[in-house]
Amino acid sequence: MEASDVHILSAGTALPGDPLDNAGLARHFGMDPVWEQWVDAFVGTRARHLSVDLATGKLRSSLADLSTEAAARALDAAGLGPGDVDLLVLGTATPDQLMPATVNLVADRLGINGVPTYQLQSGCAGAFQALEVGRKLLLAGEERTALVIGGELCSRHFDPDVDLAKLDSAELVNFVLFGDGAGAAVLSTEPAPGTPVIRRVLNRLTGLDRAPGQIVEWTGALDRDATDRAYIKEDYKAIEQSVPVMSREIAEELLGDLGWEPTDVDYLLPPQLSGRMTQRIVESLGMPTAEEVSLVDRIANTGNAMPFFQLERTLPQLAEGDRVLGVSVESSKWLKAGFVLEVV
The missing domain is CATH 3.40.47.10 (Thiolase/Chalcone synthase)
Incomplete structure (x- = not known):
């Protein structure tokens, strides 16, 4: 029997490490204070969270780490557990590796098995694609609950030892704009009050x-x-x-x-x-x-x-x-x- 509506029951998120403000970013890369002021005035992004420790160049958390944390928080907020999930969808532009798919690593860590899983490769539209895939599958099938995830590890693509002063604007801007994180939502064909x-x-x-x-x-x-x-x-x-x-x-x-x-x-x-x-x-x-x-x-x-x-x-x-x-x-x-x- 096909459902008529899909509700968003909850959402959960995860960020790596402490926030890194523009002053800290400028100090690490040896940039002039004027550069920091330019970021504040013309970009308007004051801080970001990075999975890469700039001081050591080591990765502190993977996309699977962050996605698992966000998904667990979303499930907890919905009052559900891993056994209630009927399908799992992840949208990302920065998976941990080509294979195995990050979505399956997340499922394994959550204790989810025996359900359909999907990983969508896309940038900022990937979260919306994941929501749409989850929604359409719930509307068309017998499944009642979908766990939908989106996340990025942008800092994996940055060189912490690079000389920013030598980069052209097309490369430099990425160090300012992007941060790491993951989020998840629980979709359901069974309505809950206020959802x-x-x-x-x-x-x-x-x-x-x-x-x-x-x-x-x-x-x-x-x-x-x-x-x-x-x-x-x-x-x-x-x-x-x-x-x-x-x-x-x-x-x-x-x-x-x-x-x-x-x-x-x-x-x-x-x-x-x-x-x-x-x-x-x-x-x-x-x-x-x-x-x-x-x-x-x-x-x-x-x-x-x-x-x-x-x-x-x-x-x-x-x-x-x-x-x-x-x-x-x-x-x-x-x-x-x-x-x-x-x-x-």
Whole structure:
């Protein structure tokens, strides 16, 4: 028997280590204090959490570590255990290894077995893709409960010994924008009081004939010592131009599908690229009555983890009739993503 609605019962998150502020980042990389002031003024991201210990170059936590912690917190908040999970979905751009899939390592650590598992390779849209896969499988099948996870280990791709002063802007900006983290949500076809229904999820590729806005390279035995390319780079100017426009398009489409006006939105979960960029996006969306839920200035851009941090902050505040709009843009090949929730 097919279900009619899928509810988000809970969310949980995890961050590695202590926050690293811009002053600490500047000290480690030997950057001038003016650089720190530039980050504060023009990027607007004050701190981030990194799995890599910059002093030693050692990895303190893996994506599986963070995802397991976040998932356990989400299950606990829902009053459920590993035995209640019918399917598991993970969205990430930075899995721990090619094989085994990180989602299966997480399942093993949680004690989950005998259920379908899925891992989706994507940037900031991956969390929305994971939500949509979990939602559609619950609507179509006999499963009742899905555990959906998103997370990133961006710092794995940074060289803690690099001379930042010698990097071009496409490489340098990544050291400022990104942090590590993981988040999870429990989806269910069985409603609980005060939990929102997922009304819509949008996932759409729009990058035909467009150059990528961000590239993160794999490294293998044949190319890990290559010196003719950067392993992570970002076209920040293209992102500045495109993301606010795409965000408006996402909001207009999702609200239009439901016949809602911008003033019908009670909580806005905007893209979390950087503190300053998020401000621009929120202003362009024109939803003055919606409460903005943003954390990027405190934990930086955590990619696929971020929507779960926003949900964790929002879910306890929701009351009957409240409506939530989440928006994200993935610049790697220009993907639109979003969701709409409503408490009924």
